[in-house]
Amino acid sequence: MALMAATQQVKRRATNQGAAVKDALAAEDTFRSAQDVYATLRANGEKIGLSTVYRHLQIFVDDGLADVIHKPDGESTYRLCGDASTTHHHHLVCRSCGKAVEIEGPAVETWADKVAAQNGFTDVNHTVEIFGLCASCAG
């Protein structure tokens, strides 16, 4: 299970709700929670249910359109990140406003694989997230 990232997109119907969720995510470059996206959509007058928001968010992740980050308090946050063809990357996230910058660290990738191999671990993947305060939130 989960040996490969699920990148294969199956046939899906185009619905207003699905587009609305995607637009809501696309409007910001920050990681946002399902609850947050739902609240925003309702505030905008969208007619959509919470279940549907969760459903689409998960679909985006399955299709490789979005990345997920679990905040320290356990809440899941989502952000659209280049499609599946984009290179594997990590994030530098503002702890205050949620703004995220995509970052790459080739050295980290190889280091992770090497360490895992040295300890006899296989089928390896890793999570690397850097949290901090962005310039505008620093004040």
Place this chain on the structure above:
Amino acid sequence: MALMAATQQVKRRATNQGAAVKDALAAEDTFRSAQDVYATLRANGEKIGLSTVYRHLQIFVDDGLADVIHKPDGESTYRLCGDASTTHHHHLVCRSCGKAVEIEGPAVETWADKVAAQNGFTDVNHTVEIFGLCASCAG
């Protein structure tokens, strides 16, 4: 808040429950959830409440005695890891049995700080966890 890791241990009473929770964690080198620790203790005949398990687990983290990892499904897992004086480190965790190996990557630390600084982020910290299958679970 949280500018410094809470390493300063305040006065605490020595209780059976606290010792029991610590022993339960010390008995394994794996990351274990609060629910799991609670179940184990009860199974061993310990008289302890779930609230108390959560309370002590959090205390260990605050005192720098334990590390936390949030599993992909959001559940928090804990593991005793050298006291506060020990060097900052990360983990190589078996996705199947939860066994964890403490690892260090000085290069990663400096890389993380550099990337953050380049993007104007301050008050930085990071999470780096490597997941895989340990040799014994690989079969």
Place this chain on the structure above:
DNA sequence: CGTCTTATCGGGAATCATTCCCAGTATGAC
């Protein structure tokens, strides 16, 4: 266009981990 099949909706119930509340209990100080 109508019709039909069925993926998708949505809203409320159900789960589940974690936190809160607070009266009862036991630890450590004097």
Place this chain on the structure above:
DNA sequence: GTCATACTGGGAATGATTCCCGATAAGACG
């Protein structure tokens, strides 16, 4: 011993996420 109070624990409360399932609408076909 005695006392102040930190610690307990069981049940209620919270909050995010998932489930369930009848209602709705997308898309294929004629």
